[in-house]
Amino acid sequence: MNAYLRPAFAVVGMATLLCGLALPLGFTGVAQLAFPVQAHGSLLERDGKLIGSMLLGQQFTGDRYFHPRPSATTEADPAKPGSTRPAPYNAAASAASQMAPTSATLAKVLKERVAAEGAAPVPADAVTASGSGLDPHISLENAARQVARIAAARGLPEVRVRSLLAQHAEGRELGLFGESRANVLVLNLALDDLR
């Protein structure tokens, strides 16, 4: 038996040193030198203060801002230990709704959201929760439907908000991969920068 156990523990031990410590630590050094912004989480600062990550969605509720998609993330409920309460865009615990396609609860929630969205048909991303609960993007159709509300709240002509949206719209990558979309945080920072 020793003929197997010694090499087993030796090889796993060596692999832990090599693949578990030397490689990740060395790789971290190289990655931070080569891509410092991305390796640190693509963080965004304004006036020297950390306001979020370019990649992680955030909750916006004011009429002056573009709103993200619904999010199913939760946080611990201080009132009831052991249970959770909704906390949209809680980046410390990514989560989806995990609702079945035939779930009556999901159908009810969607019905309420569609009603709140106004004229049908509503873009699907405006009423559904993403897989991570942290989707930073919305579809361009979803964004376009929010232009009038934002323009009114800010006292801006709609055409200025619309051109800002067009300016920050992202196309498919390499013209092929994924979908066209807009990053909500980027749009909202640009809105605040409008003179």
Place this chain on the structure above:
Amino acid sequence: MTWIGWAQIALVLACVVAAAIPLGRYIAVLAAGRITVLAPLERLFYTAAGIDPAKGQGWRAYTLAMLAANAAGFVLLYALLRLQGGLPFNPQGFGDLSPWLAFNTAASFVTNTNWQAYGGEVAMSNFSQMAGLTVQNFLSAASGIALALAVSRAFAKGGVQDLGNFWADLVRVTLYLLVPLSILVGLAFVAMGMPQTLSAFAEATTIEGATQMLPLGPAALQVAIKHLGTNGGGFFGANSAHPFEGPTALATGLQIWAHQVIPFALALTFGAIIGDIRQGRALLLVMLGYVLMATLAIYASEAGGNPLHLALGIDAAQGNMEGKEVRFGQALVALFSATTTGASCGAVNAMLESFTPLGGMVPLFLIQLGEVLPGGVGSGLYGMLVFVLLTVFIAGLMVGRTPEYLGKKVQAREIKLAMLAVLVLPVAILGFTAVALVLPAAIASIQAAGPHGLSEMLYAFSSAAGNNGSAFGGLTADTPWLNTTLGIAMMLGRFAYVVPVMAIAGSLAAKPRALASPGTFPTHGLLFAGLLAGVILILGGLQFMPALALGPLAEHFSLLAGKTF
């Protein structure tokens, strides 16, 4: 479905096949011990282990060595997870894992399943991620590839005992294949936006004044090996749907490439080792055909949207978006879901629980077919070879000749062992699911009402026994009962399968390799590929039909009738 969606699918798969061709030959060269760039480092491993890499092992010694390495990995990982709170690189101060969860997680990562009953950013320290989980990502993948090399060698020559040396195969595959590829792919991931840092979480104050904790960590390298080794265990809870783990559509495309390229390459490595590349090509063709059909089925189902939801006034243009990210699009979600379950990877870039019933049934069925399409790294190839032996046996019965594969006679002993291996999956999946469905403690874990609840449980045990790791995430898996039984199912799916397969390899290696005669049934053509595809469907899939009819199919027809639960 759109033409631009299909163009994305076609381009990713073309890149997989284009890279698999040279990579398959490279792995064959590597397996022969002809790559020696890191010889001093390699020797360090052998000296520490006290073994001679040139000394061949028979099937028993090879299998025992593999089991010993995995047992050692299990013990070390379990200890590390239980002691997490006192170990370094723990900026968030996460505590020790419970015994049940540590058992489940250790079994999961050692067997290349990577089922996760925890969320990475709420439970795992950077030390556990790197020194525990990442190490097993490398070793479980290398173990699978080593076994596939040993099985391939059994067909290469006649009258041999020696299937290679497990320790040498394990070390070489790690050093010359997995480490360099994961560095390259990992750097590409960082460039696309994946974090790689040892910092603690960052606290941000949003424009509207709320606080948001940004989860950071050494993600990119672990995600690279998670895909290259078809492991699938996410750094973050949301796996590749998380914007830090799947930052862009291009990154998701590269992840698909990464979890497909080695399984496909190994089919060609098999061809190279036995000296007839056409045989490997036939296997690759069957794998690719299934991947395409499964992608088509998921894409059509998801892009069409959920009729119940569309009726509420949701625009059909984006398809079923519940549990999906905007940036990927339905085409890459479909390809990702088909490949991650066909390849025994188990990573997800969208939540399968919320897929339409048929869109969610396809990943489930791909797992149940035996994880051979193209299957996990190594395990896909040896699993496929089991189906090949059954196919030549059935073809032999039809024409009344002694079945042969590559000049090796396939006889009663091999077929009995092959059937034993093939039966492990249905016994583990259906047996454990049936037990869980009558135990109140297990039923309490089910979230969805109606037929989808059955699908949740069926999916969990399929995923565990198939060593996949993806889930219908509504299920509350972190309970003592499910942690334990799922852990046992994972070990059965991995080790109870491997032992008969290695016994077949040992038995075939000893047989003489006859030359092909005019009466030999060719095993490299389309006829054989079609027959093999049929045998996989019938022998791999038929026993799951009743369960599928009660779960996803029943749900599909309920949905069409407008019924919710």
